[in-house]
Amino acid sequence: MANNNPIGVYDSGFGGLSVWRALYGALRNESLVYLGDGKNCPYGDRSREEIAQFADEAVRRLLDEGAKLIVVACNTATAMAINELRERYPDTPFVGLEPAVKPACLSTRTGKVGVLATARSLDGDHFKRTAAKYADRAEIFASVGEGFVEIVERSAEQEPSTRDVVSRAVEPLLEKGIDKLVLGCTHYPFLLPVIREVVGDRDVEIIDSGEAVERRVEQLLDEYGVRAAADHKPEYRFLTFADEEYAARLERKAFDDK
Numbered sequence: 018m019a020n021n022n023p024i025g026v027y028d029s030g031f032g033g034l035s036v037w038r039a040l041y042g043a044l045r046n047e048s049l050v051y052l053g054d055g056k057n058c059p060y061g062d063r064s065r066e067e068i069a070q071f072a073d074e075a076v077r078r079l080l081d082e083g084a085k086l087i088v089v090a091c092n093t094a095t096a097m098a099i100n101e102l103r104e105r106y107p108d109t110p111f112v113g114l115e116p117a118v119k120p121a122c123l124s125t126r127t128g129k130v131g132v133l134a135t136a137r138s139l140d141g142d143h144f145k146r147t148a149a150k151y152a153d154r155a156e157i158f159a160s161v162g163e164g165f166v167e168i169v170e171r172s173a174e175q176e177p178s179t180r181d182v183v184s185r186a187v188e189p190l191l192e193k194g195i196d197k198l199v200l201g202c203t204h205y206p207f208l209l210p211v212i213r214e215v216v217g218d219r220d221v222e223i224i225d226s227g228e229a230v231e232r233r234v235e236q237l238l239d240e241y242g243v244r245a246a247a248d249h250k251p252e253y254r255f256l257t258f259a260d261e262e263y264a265a266r267l268e269r270k271a272f273d274d275k
């Protein structure tokens with residue numbers, strides 16, 4: 018039987034829209050309800066307890082909206098809270114986000130991989146475990162995208178000063194000789210044009226998680242038997258803990274450049 022309830026997508030703010038876009042592009046009959054916290058963003062330097070509390074509030078809100086599956090489209094919230102969420106809501110399938118370290122380590126030719134993420138994500142047990150697991154395949158250099166989230170939240174991607182901010186985080190990784198650059202925060206794909214500019218003609222593949230997450234969502238929709246009907250007309254909603262203006266900006270950004 019079809020289930021036409023929405024898929025919930027949650028992030029601290031605008032970042033999860035990079036994942037939302039992958040879902041929107043591939044699942045044209047699924048309704049999506051997006052919750053961009055906005056009020057408590059950025060999460061990057063907050064405590065584990067705070068982030069776990071925000072994530073729990075967000076999940077409850079999405080469940081109130083009837084979400085049949087929830088994508089925690091935030092590496093930071095995944096790192097800090099996904100285990101608790103899975104325990105607390107055992108009937109809800111969750112998809113979490115984590116830096117794509119594994120594919121990068123398995124495909125690097127220089128043996129050097131760069132990872133850009135928030136401080137909290139790099140602190141997470143999962144990242145540390147994955148990094149340790151692939152330590153014999155590649156040397157991993159991690160860098161915090163200091164200021165990146167704030168730029169995306171201000172929609173300031175195209176301001177001239179953005180290049181310097183991006184360069185400060187990316188250049189040191191390039192100097193190590195990396196050939197893979199993992200974007201370990203869902204806000205960062207919005208800075209791709211600037212990151213590409215900083216990378217220049219160096220042979221570096223930039224890896225983000227959007228498509229892998231979309232494939233995982235499809236697997237779970239099948240596993241739980243909750244795909245929408247083929248002729249279902251989807252609805253798209255945008256929620257926030259901030260104000261209405263923020264919700265309107267979320268919606269505009271979701272459909273921007275499409």
Ligand code: DGL
Nearest residue numbers: 029032060061092093203
């Ligand atoms: N988009 C987020 C992530 O993937 C969180 C950024 C933040 O709020 O610091 O980590």
